[in-house]
Amino acid sequence: MATPAARLPAAAALRRRGASVAFARALGPDYRLGYLFVAPIVVLVLALVAYPFGYAIYLSMTRKYVGVPPVWVGFDNYVKLTWDGFFQRAVYNSFIFTFGSVGVKLLLGMAMALVLTRRIRFRSFWTGVLLIPWVAPTVVSALNFLWIYDYSLGVLNYLLVKVFHVLPRGVGWLSEPGTAMASVIAVNVWRGFPFFGISFLAGMKAIPAEMYEAAAVDGATALQRFRHVTLPALKNIIVIVVLLSTIWTFNDFTIIYILTKGGPGGATQVLPVLTYEIAFGAQRLGEAIAVALYMLPAMAAVIIVLARYMRKGGAR
Amino acid sequence: MDQRLRHLAEQLDTGLIARREFLRRAAVVTGGTAAGLAALRTMASGQPKTKLRVWLFKSFVTNANDVLGRQIEAWAKERNVEVEIDWATFGDREPKFVAAIEAGNPPDLAEMHIMGPTRYKAVLRDVSALAGDIARGKGGLLPFAETAMKIDGKFLAVARYSMTTVFFIRRDVMETKGLKPPKVYDPDVVEFARKTQDPSKDLFGFGQTLNRSDDGDGFMENILWDYGGGSWDKDGKPALGTAFRAQNLKALQFAVDTIQKHKIQPPGVMGWTDVSNNEAYMAGKLVTTNNGASLYYAMVTKKHELAPKTQLVLTPGGPGGSFVGSSCYNWAIFAKSKHADLCEDMIRWVEDEKRFGEYLQVSVGQAGPVYKGRVDNPYWKSDPNFEAIVQNIVRSVNYGHPGPLTSAAVEVRAQHILTDMAGRVVVGGLSAEAALKEAHARVEEIHKMRRT
Numbered sequence: 001m002a003t004p005a006a007r008l009p010a011a012a013a014l015r016r017r018g019a020s021v022a023f024a025r026a027l028g029p030d031y032r033l034g035y036l037f038v039a040p041i042v043v044l045v046l047a048l049v050a051y052p053f054g055y056a057i058y059l060s061m062t063r064k065y066v067g068v069p070p071v072w073v074g075f076d077n078y079v080k081l082t083w084d085g086f087f088q089r090a091v092y093n094s095f096i097f098t099f100g101s102v103g104v105k106l107l108l109g110m111a112m113a114l115v116l117t118r119r120i121r122f123r124s125f126w127t128g129v130l131l132i133p134w135v136a137p138t139v140v141s142a143l144n145f146l147w148i149y150d151y152s153l154g155v156l157n158y159l160l161v162k163v164f165h166v167l168p169r170g171v172g173w174l175s176e177p178g179t180a181m182a183s184v185i186a187v188n189v190w191r192g193f194p195f196f197g198i199s200f201l202a203g204m205k206a207i208p209a210e211m212y213e214a215a216a217v218d219g220a221t222a223l224q225r226f227r228h229v230t231l232p233a234l235k236n237i238i239v240i241v242v243l244l245s246t247i248w249t250f251n252d253f254t255i256i257y258i259l260t261k262g263g264p265g266g267a268t269q270v271l272p273v274l275t276y277e278i279a280f281g282a283q284r285l286g287e288a289i290a291v292a293l294y295m296l297p298a299m300a301a302v303i304i305v306l307a308r309y310m311r312k313g314g315a316r
Numbered sequence: 317m318d319q320r321l322r323h324l325a326e327q328l329d330t331g332l333i334a335r336r337e338f339l340r341r342a343a344v345v346t347g348g349t350a351a352g353l354a355a356l357r358t359m360a361s362g363q364p365k366t367k368l369r370v371w372l373f374k375s376f377v378t379n380a381n382d383v384l385g386r387q388i389e390a391w392a393k394e395r396n397v398e399v400e401i402d403w404a405t406f407g408d409r410e411p412k413f414v415a416a417i418e419a420g421n422p423p424d425l426a427e428m429h430i431m432g433p434t435r436y437k438a439v440l441r442d443v444s445a446l447a448g449d450i451a452r453g454k455g456g457l458l459p460f461a462e463t464a465m466k467i468d469g470k471f472l473a474v475a476r477y478s479m480t481t482v483f484f485i486r487r488d489v490m491e492t493k494g495l496k497p498p499k500v501y502d503p504d505v506v507e508f509a510r511k512t513q514d515p516s517k518d519l520f521g522f523g524q525t526l527n528r529s530d531d532g533d534g535f536m537e538n539i540l541w542d543y544g545g546g547s548w549d550k551d552g553k554p555a556l557g558t559a560f561r562a563q564n565l566k567a568l569q570f571a572v573d574t575i576q577k578h579k580i581q582p583p584g585v586m587g588w589t590d591v592s593n594n595e596a597y598m599a600g601k602l603v604t605t606n607n608g609a610s611l612y613y614a615m616v617t618k619k620h621e622l623a624p625k626t627q628l629v630l631t632p633g634g635p636g637g638s639f640v641g642s643s644c645y646n647w648a649i650f651a652k653s654k655h656a657d658l659c660e661d662m663i664r665w666v667e668d669e670k671r672f673g674e675y676l677q678v679s680v681g682q683a684g685p686v687y688k689g690r691v692d693n694p695y696w697k698s699d700p701n702f703e704a705i706v707q708n709i710v711r712s713v714n715y716g717h718p719g720p721l722t723s724a725a726v727e728v729r730a731q732h733i734l735t736d737m738a739g740r741v742v743v744g745g746l747s748a749e750a751a752l753k754e755a756h757a758r759v760e761e762i763h764k765m766r767r768t
Binding site: 063065066067068085086146149150151152153169170171172173174175176177180260261262263264265266267277279280281282283284285 | 410411413414417418435436438439518526527528529582583584585586587588589592595596599601727730731732735736738739740741742743744745754758762765
């Protein structure tokens with residue numbers, strides 16, 4: 001008969017075996033091999049996403065100037081930003097810029113898709129032409145618009161004043177309060193609507209023609225067919241495209257930085273440009289990261305909604 | 317003679333070895349030595365050269381950039397050093413420094429903006445001996461340059477040149493109207509602009525943005541000083557909305573009035589970037605503007621029709637005097653560099669008067685003097701327009717004036733606080749008082765943070 005002392009290791013071995021069997025039952029017989037297979041991607045994600053993200057959160061809670069070690073300040077940066085008028089304006093402008101752009105892109109993208117589903121001449125050619133803004137590098141587009149909007153030398157004022165005589169004199173598109181934000185939104189719309197259009201076009205082509213025929217037989221008008229056939233069929237695509245575009249537009253830096261640098265007087269200041277300015281202009285890295293992370297919860301909510309929709313789409 | 321050959325010769329003389337044996341052994345010794353030397357030579361040339369990373373500033377004066385690049389390559393060849401040159405222009409210079417410093421991988425040597433030594437003092441090498449030596453050889457530094465390069469009693473950079481701004485005037489228009497160059501902004505520039513402009517022909521009297529840009533920030537800084545104000549008092553404490561409130565308010569109001577009341581500026585001026593006034597001036601749409609010599613360089617090198625019709629004069633002033641913000645490009649060696657001696661040698665090489673003269677000749681006024689000895693260089697007499705450049709440089713003052721040049725003063729400039737203040741009035745619809753109060757709060761905040 002085994003002594004109690006000898007029974008202890010045996011009991012431990014049994015427990016380990018029991019756990020192993022339970023794992024095998026839950027995760028499959030090859031679960032050890034599974035760990036091996038997922039290990040590289042886990043390491044990669046930890047190294048390239050989790051570590052930098054964690055470090056960014058840490059830095060946002062420090063006072064960090066260039067070339068000197070960070071000093072822990074807790075939530076000071078976030079608290080200070082909350083009450084900072086310039087930051088508040090940047091948040092407000094970011095929402096105006098994002099929702100203004102996305103709203104117009106949605107309408108134009110839908111119009112583009114509807115036109116391109118019709119039997120028009122040179123449809124492929126027009127599809128290609130309409131994709132140019134999406135394909136062109138953002139920097140090139142923005143620099144072109146900088147010239148287009150120029151008061152004295154820009155082509156827009158030239159056309160409106162001298163060619164079409166629509167206006168008595170030119171407009172300072174990027175310099176006046178009423179037009180600066182609208183002008184940068186217009187560039188974002190110009191660049192982004194083809195993505196909406198081409199995505200909707202793909203969705204519309206997948207709608208069975210029989211559905212339109214059945215609706216037409218039932219006496220539905222074109223508007224009713226659009227409302228009761230096209231829109232419901234495109235619902236998932238619309239949600240995904242809008243959410244993706246919201247994330248991209250919210251984080252858009254290039255267009256505003258090149259056109260206005262957030263000016264004049266902060267009229268077009270948005271969070272990405274503010275982050276850049278605090279990081280590289282003021283060289284206060286901790287605060288800059290706090291600006292970037294401040295809106296993270298809102299963006300995370302958007303991403304969660306998007307991910308859910310995409311998963312649901314995949315399940316169907 | 318080789319010891320072994322001598323020994324063989326002695327053995328031959330004393331008859332210990334035959335002549336044939338002597339020749340055989342001598343051939344072995346000589347051949348072996350020659351082969352060994354050849355192998356050593358191959359090994360020596362196979363050793364990797366010392367590598368130096370140098371970051372240079374890519375200015376708009378491209379001919380000068382080319383000269384500097386060639387000079388550094390010539391130095392590298394002479395010293396058998398491999399130099400990796402990287403260029404950074406106005407927009408990407410500071411982000412590059414920040415990224416490199418934070419990554420722990422800065423270059424060995426960099427050509428920096430005047431803000432550099434103050435901003436990066438924690439990671440720069442003390443070059444007091446070199447800077448002092450070079451300055452002594454050139455008659456000493458001009459006061460603003462010495463203050464900007466010497467941080468906490470140590471030189472952290474070697475001054476190179478000053479890229480100042482001057483007042484550009486269309487001389488042909490001025491002469492047609494029988495006018496003289498304005499001395500102060502109010503009323504001289506205003507009246508000058510009113511008399512010369514013709515908005516119906518898209519010709520405006522004055523082109524000066526108050527938007528976020530080097531041009532806008534520089535003008536706002538100058539105009540506060542011109543009215544006897546400024547962002548800082550002489551002790552380096554915030555004074556924008558306190559000690560100098562009255563003066564600053566007048567200055568801000570004048571800046572805004574050039575657009576809103578006097579209407580001497582083009583309607584789109586608040587959306588301008590640093591190149592906009594250059595383009596507008598060269599397109600013949602402005603009678604006057606403030607700009608660096610790069611505009612003159614562009615006109616001269618392109619043989620632009622306005623080059624001979626342009627007169628450069630001292631920047632106008634105001635009731636408190638006439639002020640110009642300083643500029644001082646410089647050489648800084650990073651503390652991490654393992655080749656500081658080579659860096660210092662390279663700085664001496666390019667700052668040698670003959671080589672700097674070569675650079676100066678193609679700069680068309682951009683490489684202004686920072687050393688007293690260079691002020692009297694005959695080059696500055698070669699074009700009547702250079703007189704204003706030199707005089708503006710000599711009288712220029714640093715960020716933080718009338719107080720010291722501090723990190724906070726540098727940040728206020730870098731954060732566009734003053735142009736934002738003007739923009740809040742012109743575009744945001746705030747009163748001058750409200751905008752000044754708002755800007756002062758930002759200056760206070762920066763001062764507080766930089767102090768702790």
